[in-house]
Amino acid sequence: MPLELFLDLLSQPCRSVYIFAKKNNIPHEFKKISLMEEDHYGEEFGKVNPMRKVPAIRDGDFCLSESVAILMYMVDKYKTDDHWYPADLQKRARVNEYLAWQPMGIRMHGSKIFWINIMVPKIMGRGVPEDKKKAAIDDLNGSLKMIEEKFLQDRPFIAGDQISLADLVAIVEVYQPVGGGIDVFEGRPKLSAWRDRVRQEVGPALFDEVHKRILGAQEMVKGLDASKMAASKRRFLAMFF
Template structure:
């Protein structure tokens, strides 16, 4: 039975898993889950993941959620090149350090800017207070500063001279607010050069394919039926506002 990947490429973690699997020639069956339509709450997906989140995988009778855990599983099962998750203790620790940090720093701040700048005003038709937007941008900029100064420093990639899971997870998160029209790379030559190296290491065609949807988000939201999110609207507004 071929590996099944349950993904929505609007989701940053889904993009990281998709890129990792494609780049490493992992054979899989793409199972599209629309988060906007709430398909993660359906009975069928509930049998794959009780967490009700994407990405998720089914490998025979084995099901697994959480993007980092999934990529580590795929790296070991398919014996992917060492640079992704290095065997060297200290290089692996650098990767683990970033993967541990980003959950409460880069990921929430990039996501919040995306929702406040695009989804809430354009799809939900709710005005976002300026102070909320300013605070979200400040938090994102602080995380970007830390990424450059602490995690990247003067290295080509987080763990050294080659791309790793840390870079892959970082780039998909940093690209999220770009989809809302915020050029986070403007005025950040170090960050921009790193992104270009990551894109080249992944392969420009694969990188662009995976990000096609999110980079078209400003146009796509014009066609989104806001009523699809009505059920989640109170929860979303409470979380972001």
């Protein structure tokens, strides 16, 4: 029985799980969950993940949430190539270091830009104050600098010469503000070169397929009915006020 992947490719963690499963030819069934249409509040998905968050997987009777836990489960179950989560103690520690840093280090800042530029005008009918926009961009720039100077340094990839889980988790986060209209690669040759290496290792067709939805988010959001997005409005209010 294939692994069931409950994903919305607008979500950064969902994209990392999808890329990993596809790249490693892991037998799976893609179960689309639309966050914009609030599918995650449906009764059936609640049985898979009572926390109502994606990504989530179902492997027979076993259900699991949280992207990092899911990625490691797939590494162990399907015995993927060592470079994804190296056996070498120090290389693995580099992967773990990034995975531990990224939820507060980059995800919240990249997500905030996406919300400010795409979601807020749709849901609230007005923009975010300029001082909040500037603060969010400053935070994002600080995180991108940290990826370049701390996590990449002069290495091709975060853990060394080969791609790892850390690079997958990083690239999807870096692309979230791009979907919000901010070109994070402009003026950052090191970050751009790393992106190109990750894209090549993943495979350009798969990489572009996975990011197509987030890069088209501005057009997609125009067709949404904001009156039906009560949960998204609550999320926005909790994020900014």
